[in-house]
Amino acid sequence: xxxMRGVVHHFLRGTVNEVVALAGVNLHVxxxxxxxxxxxxxxxxxxxxxxxxxxxxADAGRFTVADTDITCWLExxxxxxISRIDQNPLASTAPQLSIEENMALAFLRGRNxxxxxxxxxxxxxxxxxxxxxxxxxLEDRLTTKVGTLSGGQRQxxxxxxxxLAEPRVLLLDEHCAALDPKAAAQVMAITEKxxxxxxxxxxxxxxxxxxxxxxxxxxxMMHKGRxxxxxxxxxxxxxxxxxxxEKFHILSGEILPDETLLTS
Amino acid sequence: METVLTSGTxxxxxxxxxxxxxxLSFRMLGFPDLTVEGCFPFAAGVAATLLVAGASxxxxxxxxxxxxxxxxxxxxxxxxxxGINNILAGILVASALYTAQLRTMGRPNVPLxxxxxxxxxxxxxxxxxxxxxxxxxxxxMLTLIVGGALFWFLHTDLGLAVRATGDNEIMVRxxxxxxxxxxxxxxxxxxxxxxxxxxxxxxxxxxADVSMGIGTLVAAAAAVVIGETxxxxxxxxxxxxxxxxxxxAYRALLAFGLRLGFPATDFKAVAAVLVLLALVAPQLRxxxxxxxxxxxxARGGAAT
Numbered sequence: 001x002x003x004m005r006g007v008v009h010h011f012l013r014g015t016v017n018e019v020v021a022l023a024g025v026n027l028h029v030x031x032x033x034x035x036x037x038x039x040x041x042x043x044x045x046x047x048x049x050x051x052x053x054x055x056x057x058a059d060a061g062r063f064t065v066a067d068t069d070i071t072c073w074l075e076x077x078x079x080x081x082i083s084r085i086d087q088n089p090l091a092s093t094a095p096q097l098s099i100e101e102n103m104a105l106a107f108l109r110g111r112n113x114x115x116x117x118x119x120x121x122x123x124x125x126x127x128x129x130x131x132x133x134x135x136x137x138l139e140d141r142l143t144t145k146v147g148t149l150s151g152g153q154r155q156x157x158x159x160x161x162x163x164l165a166e167p168r169v170l171l172l173d174e175h176c177a178a179l180d181p182k183a184a185a186q187v188m189a190i191t192e193k194x195x196x197x198x199x200x201x202x203x204x205x206x207x208x209x210x211x212x213x214x215x216x217x218x219x220x221m222m223h224k225g226r227x228x229x230x231x232x233x234x235x236x237x238x239x240x241x242x243x244x245x246e247k248f249h250i251l252s253g254e255i256l257p258d259e260t261l262l263t264s
Numbered sequence: 265m266e267t268v269l270t271s272g273t274x275x276x277x278x279x280x281x282x283x284x285x286x287x288l289s290f291r292m293l294g295f296p297d298l299t300v301e302g303c304f305p306f307a308a309g310v311a312a313t314l315l316v317a318g319a320s321x322x323x324x325x326x327x328x329x330x331x332x333x334x335x336x337x338x339x340x341x342x343x344x345x346x347g348i349n350n351i352l353a354g355i356l357v358a359s360a361l362y363t364a365q366l367r368t369m370g371r372p373n374v375p376l377x378x379x380x381x382x383x384x385x386x387x388x389x390x391x392x393x394x395x396x397x398x399x400x401x402x403x404x405m406l407t408l409i410v411g412g413a414l415f416w417f418l419h420t421d422l423g424l425a426v427r428a429t430g431d432n433e434i435m436v437r438x439x440x441x442x443x444x445x446x447x448x449x450x451x452x453x454x455x456x457x458x459x460x461x462x463x464x465x466x467x468x469x470x471x472a473d474v475s476m477g478i479g480t481l482v483a484a485a486a487a488v489v490i491g492e493t494x495x496x497x498x499x500x501x502x503x504x505x506x507x508x509x510x511x512x513a514y515r516a517l518l519a520f521g522l523r524l525g526f527p528a529t530d531f532k533a534v535a536a537v538l539v540l541l542a543l544v545a546p547q548l549r550x551x552x553x554x555x556x557x558x559x560x561x562a563r564g565g566a567a568t
Contacts, residue, residue, distance in 0.1 A: 079438055113425050118423070
């Protein structure tokens with residue numbers, strides 16, 4: 001489903017502060033795979049997702065999604081195939097607009113927008129059905145302004161919006177990181193439910209080791225812009241947090257600078 | 265007093281189209297579009313020149329509006345395609361429009377006193393006699409038509425994308441909207457409305473002048489914020505209505521001030537202060553609430 005070949009990206013390129021964010025990533029994600037990605041700060045996890053979604057245009061490398069080469073597509077065009085949720089709950093929804101208006105925007109993801117009415121009775125039924133799946137009661141508050149919702153509710157809404165138009169790929173960039181533990185658990189449970197129901201090809205960046213092990217059927221660990229651990233299938237099922245840390249030490253051949261982040 | 269109200273209403277309706285334009289670019293998109301400073305007099309000049317050349321008033325008005333739309337598109341292209349800062353993009357186009365207007369008119373001022381205008385034609389068509397009240401009736405109808413069309417547009421898929429671009433650009437882009445296009449549409453519509461205002465103003469006052477655009481943006485923004493203060497912010501319908509009513513209130517205030525003997529030029533400063541107050545008011549309100557809460561907590565009472 002997703003092919004990345006030789007993806008390289010730098011920050012502050014050409015300056016003395018140049019940082020290598022991605023140092024040549026090659027990755028093939030099969031249809032319906034749910035990949036979790038962990039790694040220390042600055043490992044390139046988020047940049048990898050952002051480069052795939054076109055939020056940043058990678059310095060080098062080729063991207064293919066659903067047999068379509070999207071390397072030269074800008075972000076708004078890639079949205080046709082890819083949905084991405086940011087860790088910031090303020091980023092993925094529009095606060096001044098109502099829930100139904102946000103849903104209407106997501107309903108036409110990647111399609112041309114014309115002069116038909118954005119919110120119609122028929123669409124409202126679709127929105128209500130989609131929102132009722134997350135069981136937060138949002139389906140009864142269609143005209144509520146999104147700015148008045150809590151962070152957890154906004155991320156849950158963002159998730160519903162992300163999958164409303166049935167994208168080929170779902171990218172989750174620490175989408176629970178800014179939420180309190182209870183809301184995070186709730187949004188994670190919803191995530192697992194919709195991903196398995198819709199059989200979505202998913203990549204999820206997380207700082208939560210336990211989430212990375214519990215969810216998904218493939219786990220990647222990144223370090224210094226490279227994928228250093230890649231486990232799937234039964235091997236992933238048997239992973240433990242301490243086992244992962246050990247693996248990381250062996251493979252990267254050095255002590256982690258911020259080990260605490262990995263074991264939290 | 266009656267003249268204050270009638271002339272305030274008439275001018276308020278004329279400048280209400282400008283307020284609607286500023287509502288789109290400044291309030292919805294957050295784009296302080298200085299193009300309007302050049303677009304307003306330019307459209308007036310285009311309409312006046314065409315009328316003098318013998319064009320019919322509706323044709324002159326429509327061409328003026330189209331020229332405003334083009335000006336907005338140029339400013340939008342400079343901003344979105346060439347990456348020039350929004351204020352600078354507007355100033356550049358406004359500056360160029362100054363020359364364009366002088367070239368079009370051939371002199372700084374074109375009088376229209378002995379020419380048929382859109383008011384005369386419309387009132388003749390409606391079977392009304394030419395009077396201030398007749399003008400108000402015609403302008404009110406035009407406002408209803410234009411406002412209704414805007415209300416409809418802002419509820420379509422494209423219009424919703426336009427509104428959302430000002431609210432959360434990052435999200436809109438991630439949903440597959442090319443925000444360069446939505447910004448250009450907003451600026452085109454905004455300047456088209458400002459141009460309509462300019463063409464109507466020239467025909468009402470009986471001349472087009474190269475200096476009639478100074479302070480346009482601030483005056484229109486003042487009208488918008490007066491409307492918001494009175495009616496409060498809410499849905500699309502309320503925003504549109506409050507822009508028009510705010511414009512009428514602002515022009516009535518201006519007419520009242522003139523009556524009291526203040527020169528019209530004094531109002532530029534009044535408008536600037538009004539807009540500044542409206543922009544800082546939310547911050548001041550929050551700070552005031554925090555202070556009240558802190559005091560209440562300090563006193564051991566429940567925060568309200």
